[in-house]
Amino acid sequence: MPDGGTLTVSTTVRYISGHPEVDDGEYVEIAVGDTGAGMDETTLRRAMEPFFTTKPVGKGTGLGLAQIYGSARQAGGTVHIDSTLGQGTTVRVLMPCTDEEPNDPVQAVTPVDIAGTGSIKILLVDDDQDVRSMIASALECQGHYVTQAENGNAALVALQENVPDIAIIDFAMPGMNGAELAKCIEARWPGLPILFASGFADTDAVKQAVGNRAKILRKPFRVDELLMAIHRLGTFA
CATH class of the missing domain: 3.30.565.10 (Histidine kinase-like ATPase, C-terminal domain)
Structure with missing residues (x-):
């Protein structure tokens, strides 16, 4: 509109x-x-x-x-x-519609559950400015430090200036896609945890390009799902 x-x-x-x-x-x-x-x-x-x-x-x-x-x-x-x-x-x-009760009710993980584990530095790479701003705002509200990059080249420049604790990368981006960026990161900064935050249709493409080591969070996702995915990478250990 x-x-x-x-x-x-x-x-x-x-x-x-x-x-x-x-x-x-x-x-x-x-x-x-x-x-x-x-x-x-x-x-x-x-x-x-x-x-x-x-x-x-x-x-x-x-x-x-x-x-x-x-x-x-x-x-x-x-x-x-x-x-x-x-x-x-x-x-x-x-x-x-269904009248069935869930067999194993999922216990929601709220942001406060892991907010007290300390602040971390996050590189967020996504070509969609609205999505990038929303994710960055949610992470900053939890006390984390976020550097934003709109594409792979901008991300590599940011990495040279300050290496983060984790990189959150979109897959489908113009120019250098997320898998190509991940390979550059692995070559220059081995061991840096990478989380792909990408669309449902990208999942197979990510695994094909990066292998089973790819950690993928499918869009759309909730803030608590994002924080838990970061937590599972071991960043908060």
């Missing part, structure tokens, strides 16, 4: 039948709608393709909707988009 507008988030329960992707039954619908620019038919048809984006290089990876669609399909749901050019877009995520 470049000129402003209204963002509406809503939920409802719907009965779905005859859908080509999901079984008949009740689904929770989570809808996020805007009154922004909308999409034409060509863009709408490709909106959930991995790496498809209408943004210029360095301003987006095209993985956001693809990740949401992949996560929904894994859970037995799906995603539908309604959009009209010049009027806005609504993304509807459909997730199957």
